[in-house]
Amino acid sequence: MTRTRWGGLLALGLLAACTPTRDEAPAQSAPAPESLRAEGFSALKDATVTLYPGHCAGVIVADGHHALTAAHCIRGEPGSRQPVVLREGQLMGGEVKVVDVLRDVAVIRLDTLAPVHPLAVASTPPTPGMELLFAGRNDRPGQPQEIELRRLGRCPSLPDVPQALFTSLRGAKGDSGAPVVDEHLRVVGLVHGGAACSIAAPTVEVSPLLDMLVAEVARPDAQQGVGGSGSAP
Template identity: 40%
Template sequence: MLAAGVAALLLLATPAVPTAAPGTLRRALHAASVQIDPPGCSGVLAESNQIVVTARHCIDAGVQKLHVRFTNDVTRIAWVVASDEAADQAVLFLEDPVDVEPLPIVRRRQIPGTVLYFEGNPSRPRFQSARLDKIGRCPSLPDLPNALFTSIAGVPGDSGAPLVDVVAEVVGLVHGGARCHIATPADTLVRLVHRVLEQDDVHMTRGLGREHQGA
């Protein structure tokens, strides 16, 4: 009885995380989602209106720039400015900003059982709720100890698509795996994005883009 009472008090004392209305969450997720061309993978505008994150395996070796298409049919040239091979994550910098609200990347530690939301490739959106089943190692990500095992029903082309929580914060990016339900975590992603934003990579990339345009 005492243990039950203490547990109840702890639950009451824990601040509730505000939730986004389902319609609002769905619209925010869809607006920030992008298609990567080539090869037709997915990605999401995150943390900045000039930063897109996606799966590293979606970018062929040696590729420095590609096109991203937003769900409002706006396209942008994007430069590959950072990547994490172990986490299968990459950061792209748009030559020109977009008038789209970027999604924040979550900073909270994720707990198995958490409800997630997923749209997949925005060219064929399939909005669905899913569950974080467990956190651990995946054979295709041997150097990543905290891959996310989820219940999403992913298909080829969903790689790089975001999984978000109830407040539309990016929890992970689709990697693949059995039934395409493995995702890479937010902690490695946020470090990668901040490394780009805090250093001179972005400014150098913008200069490089102008040089290429004038060539």
């Protein structure tokens, strides 16, 4: 994919955060595609977190009160504490709400609202040949990688996932749990592992569960019944 095309596509992913309100004056001129591309990359890096202590990555999603990471990165059970570190070094406390070991997806509820723009989780799966974006841990330098979803298939370490994401990303040790996003900056997968950390666990099935968790935050007096280990509903 050319840089110009990524600039235009990433612009769509930024509209939710950047659309002016009725009282705001419109911009004098549209930013150049390269500028939009840089803004999209920055938004991805800002939403990516490092689990504390720094052994894995994750991503702030949904309402900004939740983060996704790989289940194999969580060292405790649901209800245990798991802090995360933002790109600028801010430490945020969090509670593990869900650990789905069979799909390698976990959800952390942050104690406070994260001061970054959260990313949405895609409600439909990606298709082979789709061009995606990967940033890796936020405490490492470098630009996000423009990658390809090469195929969908079985991965022995993801027994409940019939269509794991086999990608062209070049990960490094500690990138587990880092997000893989589509052209609209929607999370479609989390780095699972494999040769050079190129396999991602899909996140499409966690989208309804996130909606339930977000609703809990909106109704703090409601019974806190969402969570658990094993497979997510």
